[in-house]
Amino acid sequence: MSDKLTEPGSWDEVQEVCVLTERVLPISRPYLSEDELRGVRDVFESHWLGQGSEVAAFEDAVGRYLGAKHVVAVSTGTTALQLALLALDIGPGDEVIVPSLTFCASVQAITACGATPVFCEVAPNDLNIDVADVKRRITKRTKVIMPVHYCGNACDMDALLALSKETGIAIVEDAAHAFGSRYGERMLGSFGQLTCFSFDPIKNITCGEGGAIVTDRAEIAAQLRKMRFLGIDRNRPSGSGGEYDVVLQGYRFHMSNINAAIGLAQMKRLEDFRRRKIAIVDRYNTVFARLPYLSLLAWTLPETFPFTYVLRIAADRREAFRDHLKSCGVGTGMHYPPNHLLSYFANGTDRLPVTEKVAQEIVTLPLYYEMSDEDIDRVIEAVRSFCEEMARPLPEARGITAILPGRY
Ligand SMILES: Cc1ncc(COP(=O)(O)O)c(C=O)c1O
Incomplete structure (x- = not known):
């Protein structure tokens, strides 16, 4: 605490209320227990570390x-996204429509196939894919639409599936954020x-690192199983009498037993993870909805298994907001920089005004299973103190100087 005299209710005082702490709450943190460790130890003892029975059990x-x-x-x-596209024969000359507001992994999966990403807008209320904008961007080269279920909230699957049926364009869902989320009842x-x-380290469940492609199409699944492991087909001995044949271009994209064992342990706690994260989001939403200057995502709770908590604050206040939260021991993030503005993907002609505006406003707050009630209170207090201070009359009117550099 500084020993400087502070005006009651001034910005200095607000900062001091948020006692500086060495422990900054991260925005995410995987829950890892003895169960995960036991699973990994069992794999060690089996001496079968690669793809094997644990992977089959996880599937x-x-x-x-x-x-x-x-x-x-x-x-x-x-690699799940890349293989899904490759299994649909997507390659050079093909276009894949993807929201610009996603992790660059979605886009790298497209470019890794040699295809062209066509960036589309998100809807401002939930930051999920804007289906009307997708329709405007369809050309005769469009082969796939890749919706991203942002923060875990499901995209409008009815509209996407109807569009797919009408146009014959395939849907490859990027559900990296949404393991365990429902769309209505499904x-x-x-x-x-x-x-x-x-199933990377910060996802709803983790395998350490991992992913999965899920489908009802048996022939695609069979092809994916070969593709993930060097195109090997063990049911077809080669002409030379070997144990297997190689029947297509493959990759070493399989999961190991070590990763699957971690995922299996996490599956057992999934419902606890989901319930706790829903409760945290619900609490944040209830308090933040009453605060000025914030704009909240339209969450579809309880169908959603929340991944991250993102809210919006006016662009010219965002850095002050993030600095304030940091001084209160609350970490923040920004998910994501729009991909159409990143050097490798930018073509200089894309205009995505909604995405560019929201990208200036989004802030990610801590959300993870092991947050204690005190942790949640700390986040809420930090956000509340910032918003309430901003809502006070201008400093000049109260004879106070230098509280905040500017207002809305
Ligand atoms: C939207 C989205 N798509 C794809 C991925 C890629 O997943 P992974 O990290 O397992 O490769 C991520 C990872 O953060 C993501 O957020």
Whole structure:
């Protein structure tokens, strides 16, 4: 605490209320227990570290949970997306429509196939894909639409599936944020086409690193199983009498038993993770909805398994907001820089005004299973103190100087 005299209710005082702490709350943190460790130890003891029975068991568990016919576990969410596109024969000359407001992994998966990403807008209320804008961007080269279920909230699957039926354009869902989320009564991943999940360290469940492609289409699933492991087909001995043949271009994108064992342990706690994260989002929403200057996402709770918590604040206040939260020991993030403005993807002609505006305003707050009630209070207090101070009359009117550099 500084020993400087502060005006009651002044910005200095607000800062001091948020006692500086060494422990900054991260925006995300995986829950890891003895169970995950035991699973990994069992794999060590089996001496079968690569793709094997744990991977098959993880695929079964995921398939049962989602009500999906085929689950193909792979090394990451990014390789899941890449393989899904490759299985649909997407390559040079093909266009894939994807929201610009996504992690660059979605886009790298497209460019890795040699295809062209066509960036589209998101809807301002939930930052999910804007289907009307997708329609405007369809050309005769469009082969896939890749919706991203942002923060875990499901995109408008009815509209997307209707569009797919009408145009013949495939849907490859980027459900990296949305493992365990539903669209109405149905789990994401049970709609039959290709849905890709991520199990990286910060996702709803983690395998350490991992991903999966989920589909109802048996022939695609069979192809994906070969593609993830160097195109090897063990059911077809080669002409030379070997144990396998190589039948297509493949990759080393499989999941290891070590990663699957972590994922299996996490599956057992999934419902606890989901309930706690829903409760935190609900609490944030209830308090933040009453505060000035914030704009909240339209959450579809309780169908959603929330991944991250993103809100919006006017662009010219965002850095002050983030600085204030930092001084209160609350970490923040920004998900994501629009991809159409990143050097490797920019073509200089894309105009995405909605995306460019919201990208200046979004802030990600801490959200993870192990947040204590005190942690949640700390986030709420930090946000509240910032917004309430901003809502006070201008400093000049109160004879106070230098509280905040400017107002809305
Ligand atoms: C929207 C989105 N898509 C794809 C991915 C890629 O998943 P992974 O990190 O497992 O490769 C991520 C990861 O953060 C993501 O957020």
